[in-house]
Amino acid sequence: AENWTDVSALADVPDDDVTAVMVGGAELALYGVDGTVFATDNICTHGHARLCDGFLDGHEIECPLHQGKFDIRSGHATCQPATDPLRIFPVKIENGRVFVDLG
Numbered sequence: 860a861e862n863w864t865d866v867s868a869l870a871d872v873p874d875d876d877v878t879a880v881m882v883g884g885a886e887l888a889l890y891g892v893d894g895t896v897f898a899t900d901n902i903c904t905h906g907h908a909r910l911c912d913g914f915l916d917g918h919e920i921e922c923p924l925h926q927g928k929f930d931i932r933s934g935h936a937t938c939q940p941a942t943d944p945l946r947i948f949p950v951k952i953e954n955g956r957v958f959v960d961l962g
């Protein structure tokens with residue numbers, strides 16, 4: 860089922876960087892890339908690190924703890940020691956707000 864939820868103002872999502880928002884008791888990471896917004900879980904699948912503290916390079920987020928990497932479009936782990944995929948969420952922009960489908 861779709862569950863579109865208003866999570867942020869578009870203006871609060873940084874360009875070519877990552878920020879975190881609290882949604883329903885869990886944190887999501889929001890990434891701004893070339894005017895598009897992507898959303899994933901904020902906690903790394905390898906350990907308890909917050910990806911909002913990591914480094915975004917293009918569409919790849921590097922975990923701040925062990926430098927594992929994920930593609931934020933697919934959630935696929937792209938660099939060890941991260942192996943399990945990151946959960947991703949559909950995003951749409953309406954009237955300057957960012958909506959995430961929490962499913």
Ligand code: FES
Nearest residue numbers: 903906922925927
């Ligand atoms: Fe993210 Fe280890 S906690 S790579």
